[in-house]
Amino acid sequence: MTRRTQSSGRWRVLLPVVALLLPAGCGVPADEQPRAVEPPFGPPAAPAASSAPGQVEQAFCLVRDGRLVRTVRQVDAVGGVDGHLRRLLAGPTRAERAAGLGTALPGAVHVVDARLVDGRAQVEVEPPGEESGRSDEALAYGQIVCTLDGRSDVAGVSFLLRGRPLEVPRADGSLSSGPLTAADYPAVTGPD
Template sequence: MTGRGGRGAYRRVPPSVRWWVLLPVVALLLPAGCGVPVDDRPRGVEPPFGPPAAPAASSVPGRVEQAFCLVRDGRLVRTVRQVDAAGGVDGHLRRLLAGPTQAERAAGLGTALPGAVHVLGARLVDGRAHVEVEPLGEESGRSDEVLAYGQIVCTLDSRADVSGVSFLLRGGPLEVPRADGSLSAGPLTAADYPAVTGPD
């Protein structure tokens, strides 16, 4: 086709061809129109503002857990109490000798200690708990010494600072019954009384 006014001939470009030519240009312009800056290299992500998450609090703030071995249905049962302070082996043993709490009694837990073993005290020597006892009279009327000694051994053996428990009578080593009926001067651990169960 020849144009008017002596201008050279030209060819009309079809509309479909025009869109294909413009598409790359539109694709380059879209990111700039979205308001998101384009970086040459990755950027670090800043953490959200605010204090770090606090560790989970204990169930009873200011108190610690302490294990005790009690008796139910002729077996030793380990239970856990919340106490004000863990204290030493003697204090731990005194809590055991005081007997089950009201809640523990309601759960059917008891103790074999009264009348079976008379404890004078306990001390820690080189990682071993030494428990001093005195002989009982002939009229004690108790035959469950295994459970009584097992309660003491398993309670004190639950402590991280105790590697074994020995019993003394008048300052000398005392052989006490294990769960299988044999006598041992120790050091004894919970493994000598396999009737112990987990926390109840």
């Protein structure tokens, strides 16, 4: 038997052993059975398309059936909290509307400005008009909070009215002057 034949024979024996040991060393524990993973928001509206050159993904919280749903859009640049909020205030895109997504913001929350201060988003609002008649303010404020809280540079969202802290409704109906996070809206952000 030649040296080459002996060498290939060893590999035939060692290869199955290596194939069995390799997954054990990856650090991921094996479960006996599959387990469900709960997302922090409702199911995504649509799978994110691959980014076009020069574009990045940005997450938004929109509304479907009285619940917040996270969706991802392709944008030219992430930008600051004010630009992110302006995109949210513009409402759902045609594709998002076709997927059944909407917004609770028009008539419920009138945003003037947004800025990042010490890692917290501060959103300046003006008082809603008497004619608004909206009953979904918690959902509207939740859209803003959950959208901005999803940013890596934001560790909570506060609202201001004429420069003073404003108490806004959380999902449970209680009022809070913040800082608020997506965790303050579990009743509207849970899975469908």
